[in-house]
Amino acid sequence: MAIIVQKFGGTSVGSLERIENVAEQIIKTKQQGHQVVAVLSAMSGETNRLTELANKLDPNPSPRELDMLLASGEQVSIALLSIALIKRGFSAVSLLAHQIGLLTDNRFNKARILNVDNQRMLKELQQGHIVIVAGFQGNDNEGNITTLGRGGSDTSAVAIATALQAKECQIFTDVDGVYTTDPRLDENARKLPYVSFEEMLEMASSGAKVLQSRSVEFAGNHKMPLRVLSSFSEGDGTSITFEQQADKTHPVSAITSHKDEAMISASGVESGEKFRNKLFALLAKVDIEVDMLTQTAKDNDKINLSFTVHRNDYQQTLRIANSLTADFSIEQLCGNNKVVKISAIGNGMRSHSGVAAELFECLLDNKIDVYLVSAAEIKISVLVKESDLTSAVCFLHEKFQLNVTN
Amino acid sequence: MAIIVQKFGGTSVGSLERIENVAEQIIKTKQQGHQVVAVLSAMSGETNRLTELANKLDPNPSPRELDMLLASGEQVSIALLSIALIKRGFSAVSLLAHQIGLLTDNRFNKARILNVDNQRMLKELQQGHIVIVAGFQGNDNEGNITTLGRGGSDTSAVAIATALQAKECQIFTDVDGVYTTDPRLDENARKLPYVSFEEMLEMASSGAKVLQSRSVEFAGNHKMPLRVLSSFSEGDGTSITFEQQADKTHPVSAITSHKDEAMISASGVESGEKFRNKLFALLAKVDIEVDMLTQTAKDNDKINLSFTVHRNDYQQTLRIANSLTADFSIEQLCGNNKVVKISAIGNGMRSHSGVAAELFECLLDNKIDVYLVSAAEIKISVLVKESDLTSAVCFLHEKFQLNVTN
Incomplete structure (x- = not known):
């Protein structure tokens, strides 16, 4: 038994x-x-x-x-x-x-x-x-x-x-399982019969609220198969397994979104590395987590730095960044708390090259500006305007044919 | 400390x-x-x-x-x-x-x-x-x-x-301590500065609701001094001790009452002992406790038996007693659930003889009928009509001068 x-x-x-x-x-x-x-x-x-x-x-x-x-x-x-x-x-x-x-x-x-x-x-x-x-x-x-x-x-x-x-x-x-995206944003969202642990982990940390990421990590580490089911309706739910369910037709398994984002940008920062290290140390001290991050060199050693924090931490982060302007020479410091993070997640991205290119092309075609990009092995995340949330999710969901079963 | x-x-x-x-x-x-x-x-x-x-x-x-x-x-x-x-x-x-x-x-x-x-x-x-x-x-x-x-x-x-x-x-x-009687029944009730464990135990089992009798017994067995105090007012409350506080002026320390009594009487029972043993065995089986009990021989071996049970158990007790009338010859079986138990309790009763006589005289003088009597070393209990409850308590409280400090 x-x-x-x-x-x-x-x-x-x-x-x-x-x-x-x-x-x-x-x-x-x-x-x-x-x-x-x-x-x-x-x-x-x-x-x-x-x-x-x-x-x-x-x-x-x-x-x-x-x-x-x-x-x-x-x-x-x-x-x-x-x-x-x-x-x-x-x-x-x-x-x-x-x-x-x-x-x-x-x-x-x-x-x-x-x-x-x-x-x-x-x-x-x-x-x-x-x-x-x-x-x-x-x-x-x-x-x-x-x-x-x-x-x-x-x-x-x-x-x-x-x-x-x-x-x-x-x-x-x-909810009765894990979906290709949030059904409240896209009515074409489809319940997934299975996802891999890595996908689930990326989804949990990218806005999917079905499972707490700590528990997925724990299950993954101990090779314990998980299943998400509804208490209120019948059905097999979604199985979260280790078996590599190779999905030829779907390089992307899900599109997730995370609303509570805020971006801070500092441009033309002299001694940029020092500024960044000092700033991030101060943020860590008050338990503010930095999520997405890009850093580009401008000219003459001056750098541009953009990063995101949880929207609840926006004002405090701005205050801390501003407090450093006395010690550092910064051309511009600004922020935007009307931004959201959209992520495309899929094991298939390992074998399918060109997913990033398709994603950017889709957003460009639909006139959706991308502020920040971050990429991991099986995930690409972009930061876009909050007003573009629903359209970005729906366009990407369609682009990667997530409404169609394989 | x-x-x-x-x-x-x-x-x-x-x-x-x-x-x-x-x-x-x-x-x-x-x-x-x-x-x-x-x-x-x-x-x-x-x-x-x-x-x-x-x-x-x-x-x-x-x-x-x-x-x-x-x-x-x-x-x-x-x-x-x-x-x-x-x-x-x-x-x-x-x-x-x-x-x-x-x-x-x-x-x-x-x-x-x-x-x-x-x-x-x-x-x-x-x-x-x-x-x-x-x-x-x-x-x-x-x-x-x-x-x-x-x-x-x-x-x-x-x-x-x-x-x-x-x-x-x-x-x-x-409540702010242990009283000579229930202040709701007699406004002359007086807070006792101390009572002995034996008195407290008899009071708890005779209707005083201040302390659970199991805890008093436990404290008594382990010689742990108790004190009853109010959470809502200042004061030293009542100390429950082992020291024999000889009270020359008060042979009786308190008058308690227990309302939830019911009496069952069987008169002219042949083979009375067998009837009683059978009946009490049946009551014990359904967890009905018998409290006061008197048994008198009438004539020709026939006996009269009266006892009390908790009022909640009255109907069930009557049913059980009635079920025995087929096997036993009984002249009359009747009950009364409008009765109450009044008890006089005091360590001083050990040294003062005549407390019982005073108690009966007081009740007789005030035309209060007594149905049943039971006595222990430091307690006398009488069963009276429920309508006599307040007057019996007040007359006895006054008779034993409980409103007067010594």
């Missing part, structure tokens, strides 16, 4: 009715002859409600105590699901992180999983029980409760699946 | 504002030079809310899973209190039952405490931390979460105080 790990997010367990639906889903899998371990988030809204309570007492609550508080959310959802399963005649047992020996480091609020002990879970499975585990939480080596940060339940599920050598880790969400 | 354990019930931590009041209370004790361990219940209403959620899924939810669910309530209150203390500049650490090694048996929903490990708490106290512990919950020897039943947080506090060899275990409630 193979072990299947199924993860249900907050929306999937957001009400008693939905918890009962999840129970039915699990029973279906169990009746197909599998051993099932379910990993749950807190009921939707609960983590926010608890965070608000804490913030009313202290806008910066103690990280350790906040984790103690938040971990109660999953405790409620796993107990309720277990009660629903037992009511239906199935033996189930809910388990907290410390009860399955899910060990993390002690970085409260954003802990990393160090180890998952499979003994207790295997014992329960061998006795025929459905095992329901609290996601999002762990224990440090002093027995303090930690949490993994928002979206951490996905990582819990993957780590648990890995520890149990599960056949598959199924992530149930409110 | 002495350790003080302070227990705060659900009403005391029922809102963020009240949690902040509790924080101030603890800080006051800490600033008096004590080490403080606080034991909390869930915020008032939370346990009921969670129980209702469970009941909507299953009217008889799995006891293990119900405990997993309910234990989340205390987790929330301890984390919030800890956050409030840290915000005020005091180091605090919240701990769950498994984190302090509070071991119980595995009778879910009504577990008994087997052991409390003091190591983690002592370590935290030595580091200057205020320790905040989740009451009501424990862990069985397989690591499953258990709960101690309603009012269990009092027992948690006493067990923790005992394990830490605390100077005193203070129970903060919504």
Whole structure:
């Protein structure tokens, strides 16, 4: 009998009715002859409600105590699901992180999983029980409760699946799979039956919100097959695998977009390298991440530098850059926070040359200006005006024939 | 530095504002030079809310899973209190039952405490931390979460105080101490500065709702001084001690009443002993407790039997008794569920003879009928009509001069 790990997010367990639906889903899998371990988030809204309570007492609550508080959310959802399963005649047992020996480091609020002990879970499975585990939480080596940060339940599920050598880790969400692009932007978006880990990882880091990139990375590192499915509708979802599904007809598998971008440009900077290093060091100090980056030499050692940050960090980044203008000679410093990043992602890009050329040609033909470009092995990203978002996505989706199955 | 354990019930931590009041209370004790361990219940209403959620899924939810669910309530209150203390500049650490090694048996929903490990708490106290512990919950020897039943947080506090060899275990409630009688029944009720353990135990089992009798028993067995105080007002409350505070002027310390009584009487029963044994065995099987009991021989071996049960069990008890009338010859079987129990309790009764005579005389003078009597070493209880409740309490309170301090 193979072990299947199924993860249900907050929306999937957001009400008693939905918890009962999840129970039915699990029973279906169990009746197909599998051993099932379910990993749950807190009921939707609960983590926010608890965070608000804490913030009313202290806008910066103690990280350790906040984790103690938040971990109660999953405790409620796993107990309720277990009660629903037992009511239906199935033996189930809910388990907290410390009860399955899910060990993390002690970085409260954003802990990393160090180890998952499979003994207790295997014992329960061998006795025929459905095992329901609290996601999002762990224990440090002093027995303090930690949490993994928002979206951490996905990582819990993957780590648990890995520890149990599960056949598959199924992530149930409110979408029914991974799409060639965001269906809200392009109605021709098509559900992908499979994507590779590398593609999924690039997609997650480029705006696709289906899976948290940390969990995809974890699954990739541990060769744990993932599947994204809907809690609310039937279907096989999207399988995320290692098998190289060579797609001759589609060098590009998906077009993603990321809206919350902002660009800062400094042109004619003397001692440009020093300016850049100083600026990026200051940004790192306040946890501002630099995403896309281009640097060109102009003349006489003066350089032009453009980079993007998250739109929320735009004003602070501008202030920090401006604070350096006293020490550095800069011809112009300007920014634009009405920009978006569009990415074309595909394993097929390895073997298909000319994808970049096609992409630029398509954008040029449709009069879409490109401000910045960055490229990785299986991804090309361009920064364009926010007003060009939908048209850029649709033109590229059509250009690479993503509406057509191979 | 002495350790003080302070227990705060659900009403005391029922809102963020009240949690902040509790924080101030603890800080006051800490600033008096004590080490403080606080034991909390869930915020008032939370346990009921969670129980209702469970009941909507299953009217008889799995006891293990119900405990997993309910234990989340205390987790929330301890984390919030800890956050409030840290915000005020005091180091605090919240701990769950498994984190302090509070071991119980595995009778879910009504577990008994087997052991409390003091190591983690002592370590935290030595580091200057205020320790905040989740009451009501424990862990069985397989690591499953258990709960101690309603009012269990009092027992948690006493067990923790005992394990830490605390100077005193203070129970903060919504009343400011133990009274000579219920102030809602008699406005002359007077707060007692102290009561003995035996008196408190008899009072708890006779209707005084201030303390759960299990926790008083536990404290008595472990010689842990208790104090009942109000979370909402100043004052020294009532100390529950072992010192024999001989009260020359008051043979009786308190008059308690218990409303939820019902009486069943069988008269002219042939083979009365067999009938009684059979009946009580059947009642025990369905967890119905018999409280007061009188048995008198009539004539020709026929006996009269009267006893009381909780009013909620009245109909079921009558049904069970009636089911025996086929096998036993009984002249009359009747019941009355409009009766109440009034008790006079006092250590002084040991040395003062004639308390019973005074009590009966007082009731007779005031035309209050007595249906049943039971007496223990320091307690006399009488069963009277419900309509006589207030007058019986007030007449006895005055008779034994309980409104006058000695």
